[in-house]
Amino acid sequence: xxxxxxxxxxxxxxxxxxxxxxxxxxxxxxxxxxxxxxxxxxxxxxxxxxxxxxxxxxxxxxxxxxxxxxxxxxxxxxxxxxxxxxxxxxxxxxxxxxxxxxxxxxxxxxxxxxxxxxxxxxxxxxxxxxxxxxxxxxxxxxxxxxxxxxxxxxxxxxxxxxxxxxxxxxxxxxxxxxxxxxxxxxxxxxxxxxxxxxxxxxxxxxxxxxxxxxxxxxxxxxxxxxxxxxxxxxxxxxxxxxxxxxxxxxxxxxxxxxxxxxxxxxxxxxxxxxxxx
Amino acid sequence: xxxxxxxxxxxxxxxxxxxxxxxxxxxxxxxxxxxxxxxxxxxxxxxxxxxxxxxxxxxxxxxxxxxxxxxxxxxxxxxxxxxxxxxxxxxxxxxxxxxxxxxxxxxxxxxxxxxxxxxxxxxxxxxxxxxxxxxxxxxxxxxxxxxxxxxxxxxxxxxxxxxxxxxxxxxxxxxxxxxxxxxxxxxxxxxxxxxxxxxxxxxxxxxxxxxxxxxxxxxxxxxxxxxxxxxxxxxxxxxxxxxxxxxxxxxxxxxxxxxxxxxxxxxxxxxxxxxxxxxxxxxxxxxxx
Numbered sequence: 001x002x003x004x005x006x007x008x009x010x011x012x013x014x015x016x017x018x019x020x021x022x023x024x025x026x027x028x029x030x031x032x033x034x035x036x037x038x039x040x041x042x043x044x045x046x047x048x049x050x051x052x053x054x055x056x057x058x059x060x061x062x063x064x065x066x067x068x069x070x071x072x073x074x075x076x077x078x079x080x081x082x083x084x085x086x087x088x089x090x091x092x093x094x095x096x097x098x099x100x101x102x103x104x105x106x107x108x109x110x111x112x113x114x115x116x117x118x119x120x121x122x123x124x125x126x127x128x129x130x131x132x133x134x135x136x137x138x139x140x141x142x143x144x145x146x147x148x149x150x151x152x153x154x155x156x157x158x159x160x161x162x163x164x165x166x167x168x169x170x171x172x173x174x175x176x177x178x179x180x181x182x183x184x185x186x187x188x189x190x191x192x193x194x195x196x197x198x199x200x201x202x203x204x205x206x207x208x209x210x211x212x213x214x215x216x217x218x219x220x221x222x223x224x225x226x227x228x229x230x231x232x233x234x235x236x237x238x239x240x241x242x243x244x245x246x247x248x249x250x251x252x253x254x255x256x257x258x259x260x261x262x263x264x265x266x267x268x269x270x271x272x273x274x275x276x277x
Numbered sequence: 278x279x280x281x282x283x284x285x286x287x288x289x290x291x292x293x294x295x296x297x298x299x300x301x302x303x304x305x306x307x308x309x310x311x312x313x314x315x316x317x318x319x320x321x322x323x324x325x326x327x328x329x330x331x332x333x334x335x336x337x338x339x340x341x342x343x344x345x346x347x348x349x350x351x352x353x354x355x356x357x358x359x360x361x362x363x364x365x366x367x368x369x370x371x372x373x374x375x376x377x378x379x380x381x382x383x384x385x386x387x388x389x390x391x392x393x394x395x396x397x398x399x400x401x402x403x404x405x406x407x408x409x410x411x412x413x414x415x416x417x418x419x420x421x422x423x424x425x426x427x428x429x430x431x432x433x434x435x436x437x438x439x440x441x442x443x444x445x446x447x448x449x450x451x452x453x454x455x456x457x458x459x460x461x462x463x464x465x466x467x468x469x470x471x472x473x474x475x476x477x478x479x480x481x482x483x484x485x486x487x488x489x490x491x492x493x494x495x496x497x498x499x500x501x502x503x504x505x506x507x508x509x510x511x512x513x514x515x516x517x518x519x520x521x522x523x524x525x526x527x528x529x530x531x532x533x534x535x536x537x538x539x540x541x542x543x544x545x546x547x548x549x550x551x552x553x554x555x556x557x558x559x560x561x562x563x564x565x566x
Binding site for chain 2: 054055056057065066069070072073075076102104105106107108109110111112113114115116117118119120121122123125126128129144145147148152153167168169170174175177178179189192193194195196197203206208246247250259260262263264265266267269270271273274277
């Protein structure tokens, strides 16, 4: 993978919002803008690499302390501004996702990056429960704590059907080390065991995605492709508004009923036994 | 002849030495507990055997419903001795199901607290994406429940609470820790692997506890109660928070406060843990005490 992480995120954020620089007061790693999604004004958020970040361990597109707290601050401000609106009129939130990982640094651990990540996922999740449709568009990489911080609380997740899109718990080299396998073994296992795979089409088999979107080259989208993506976001917003505010819809798809059947069965068993306990 | 004085450290019953099931039972009122989806139900991971790893009939996650100080509660305990307490599809679904049912009962007029005993390295890499999605669902289910009933995370040790599950701790109403416990997103070994030994020397035990240890996390206001490794002391802390009930405002809702705190830090060198603790402890935000 020679392509730099973060290029796709930045490009799609600019394409969808027309905004190409961070807001004043924000770190250079956060793009935030109010722009139309369908016919509604929406909050778009994206984490981008910034080689000049004052935190060394986020310079390649990782999500660190400033990123998590800035995302959360924008989300909390939107929730406050929309507080008196009825649920049906809460502003949509679109997270454009292309993140390498969480930041692996001592500064980050010392200052409690786990809590920063919790604050951001709290803000996304609380916005969703308040009635804001939260849509994630995975344009590139969505790894581990980076995705948990930025995007995985969405009630609808869209992703490009493209080899450059990867959603995973850990990058290949580290996962191989931790599970004591070679990278080649890990790749072979990924094709047999869907949750281990680094291929977005295998990820789609888990039933977590709302939709895979085909764009020939996500770094050079044509006008028709941009329109298609905008339309998909607008439809996802309407779909989210008509569904539950929790994440139960992730278990409703035919793919989930097949791939996540063990999890679905244990939930059902706990429910039965809870009622009799 | 005077009686032999047994020091308190010897006489007290260790919590850390208990396995997850005994830990959970030690917090539930005597005779009130019932284990749900227990080992006899044989709900094991379908993914581990495919990779030559022996699964366990409870998938390392113990769910016990009962009462704590006579109030409805459910305790969910991760077994650190099984696959490092990692979250897989089944263990994650057990935790989410328990939280969601507690929310349903709370909404129906029977507030039901959840106590999470987290000894975990995070996502189980053999179940990778189903572990990661499980973490996002656990976090969401905690957000749903904590509005109506307290969600109390206990990190006793010795595994600590790392990876994705540290976010679950972070959004909890209350966190109880011992001095032996650790809480962080990335463990020292992972940081050393990813960013080099100059960034983090994972053999430096003093450094690890200075950063991730229970005393530090409580001291800097990211956890609420520092307790001894004692069944009685941990049970007392949990009972106090169950009695206190749901919070009106949560620590993890304070985005702007913590953004400003980070903005005020000088990043030219590593942060001194003790200095940071003093700085942040000076004005504790609301929330639990």
